[in-house]
Amino acid sequence: MSTMEMNWDYSDPATGLSLPAPYFYDSQVFEDEKQRIFLKCWHLVGHVNEFREAGNFICQDIFEQSVIVVAGRDGQINAFHNACRHRGNRLINERRGKIPAVLRCGYHSWCYGLDGSLRSAPRSDCLKDFDKTLYGLKPVRHEIFAGFVYVTLDDSAEPVAKMAAGAEAEMRHYLPDLDRLKLVEEVDVIVPANWKVIQENSIEGYHFDLSGPVHKRIAELIDFSGYRLTPHGKWWTYIGPPNADAKTAYGEPIAGATRQTDSFFNIGLWPNTTLYCFPFTDMVGTFIMIPLEPEKSLLRFGYYVPEHRPTPQLTKAAIDWMNRELGPEDISLNVTNQKGLRSFGFQQGRYLIDPEHPNQSEHLVHHFHKLCYQAIRE
Numbered sequence: 001m002s003t004m005e006m007n008w009d010y011s012d013p014a015t016g017l018s019l020p021a022p023y024f025y026d027s028q029v030f031e032d033e034k035q036r037i038f039l040k041c042w043h044l045v046g047h048v049n050e051f052r053e054a055g056n057f058i059c060q061d062i063f064e065q066s067v068i069v070v071a072g073r074d075g076q077i078n079a080f081h082n083a084c085r086h087r088g089n090r091l092i093n094e095r096r097g098k099i100p101a102v103l104r105c106g107y108h109s110w111c112y113g114l115d116g117s118l119r120s121a122p123r124s125d126c127l128k129d130f131d132k133t134l135y136g137l138k139p140v141r142h143e144i145f146a147g148f149v150y151v152t153l154d155d156s157a158e159p160v161a162k163m164a165a166g167a168e169a170e171m172r173h174y175l176p177d178l179d180r181l182k183l184v185e186e187v188d189v190i191v192p193a194n195w196k197v198i199q200e201n202s203i204e205g206y207h208f209d210l211s212g213p214v215h216k217r218i219a220e221l222i223d224f225s226g227y228r229l230t231p232h233g234k235w236w237t238y239i240g241p242p243n244a245d246a247k248t249a250y251g252e253p254i255a256g257a258t259r260q261t262d263s264f265f266n267i268g269l270w271p272n273t274t275l276y277c278f279p280f281t282d283m284v285g286t287f288i289m290i291p292l293e294p295e296k297s298l299l300r301f302g303y304y305v306p307e308h309r310p311t312p313q314l315t316k317a318a319i320d321w322m323n324r325e326l327g328p329e330d331i332s333l334n335v336t337n338q339k340g341l342r343s344f345g346f347q348q349g350r351y352l353i354d355p356e357h358p359n360q361s362e363h364l365v366h367h368f369h370k371l372c373y374q375a376i377r378e
């Protein structure tokens with residue numbers, strides 16, 4: 001790829017051209033994003049309530065890195081690299097589970113406590129100068145932010161609360177039960193598209209009533225003219241007030257169903273985490289675009305509901321609708337979009353920037369592209 005094709009002038013979204021197509025398939029760009037974005041950013045792992053019982057763990061893979069996040073006996077959450085300190089064997093290969101008394105390596109049975117300390121190493125008595133305290137699992141930095149646990153591989157990353165200053169108040173306003181959630185299900189889908197293609201699709205409303213039939217149904221549940229997409233540096237929101245005339249949603253009556261909010265609420269955290277709530281539902285969804293290859297991503301959908309009351313039928317129907325209808329309709333757009341980006345007939349397009357109709361404007365796509373470009377090129 002020539003340097004010319006990779007340079008991008010982002011100064012004026014209204015008249016300028018969009019991020020050049022190679023950014024969505026070039027292997028060097030992908031490597032740069034890995035090094036400068038994903039090995040430095042925060043990654044949402046799961047909800048704090050998933051760590052109530054000692055030994056409960058979630059493994060978070062970040063490219064070839066893997067992190068174990070586990071509840072300790074003292075009620076604290078610990079995070080470690082998922083590699084035995086003997087010969088490096090990966091210790092855990094499941095996404096979620098429970099470590100019994102100790103974490104035992106499957107190779108030579110070195111055993112670690114839930115605090116990461118090395119408890120036993122068979123036959124190590126014969127070793128000269130072997131100090132067990134020097135061979136605990138290597139810790140990984142982690143934080144709790146608005147009820148969810150995040151990890152980063154960068155010890156100098158600014159705290160999530162600082163990077164996303166103001167985001168927590170916004171979340172708590174729309175998602176009052178953030179601290180009282182339980183996981184209903186997590187669904188992983190492999191999508192043959194660059195992670196940014198998936199992100200772009202979710203941060204513009206331009207396609208809502210112009211693409212597939214399922215999208216029109218979400219537009220009908222909100223007062224689409226009031227849909228607003230707002231950048232705040234390294235976090236952003238896209239929020240639509242409810243359609244006051246709506247009587248049913250996802251095939252279920254709205255009246256009487258408990259909910260987090262009437263609105264369509266979405267909040268994005270740099271670079272690839274989204275939390276959201278569908279209108280009139282009692283759920284908090286997580287939507288994470290995990291890059292695997294330049295043109296392949298893992299899309300992880302998490303569905304959480306308040307644990308202290310029954311889940312309304314309407315919310316169950318909304319989750320089912322996302323899994324079976326809206327998700328697939330967007331994914332098919334991601335796939336065809338990725339194919340077209342490879343065409344000799346496309347290099348850069350135009351952003352639909354419309355201050356008069358901010359609900360349909362692509363200003364947030366430009367904002368996101370700019371963050372990505374700056375992260376790897378400046």
Ligand code: FES
Pocket residue numbers: 084085086087088089105106107108109110
């Ligand atoms: S590699 Fe883990 S005990 Fe040997």
Ligand SMILES: [Fe+2]
Pocket residue numbers: 201202207215330
């Ligand atoms: Fe969409």
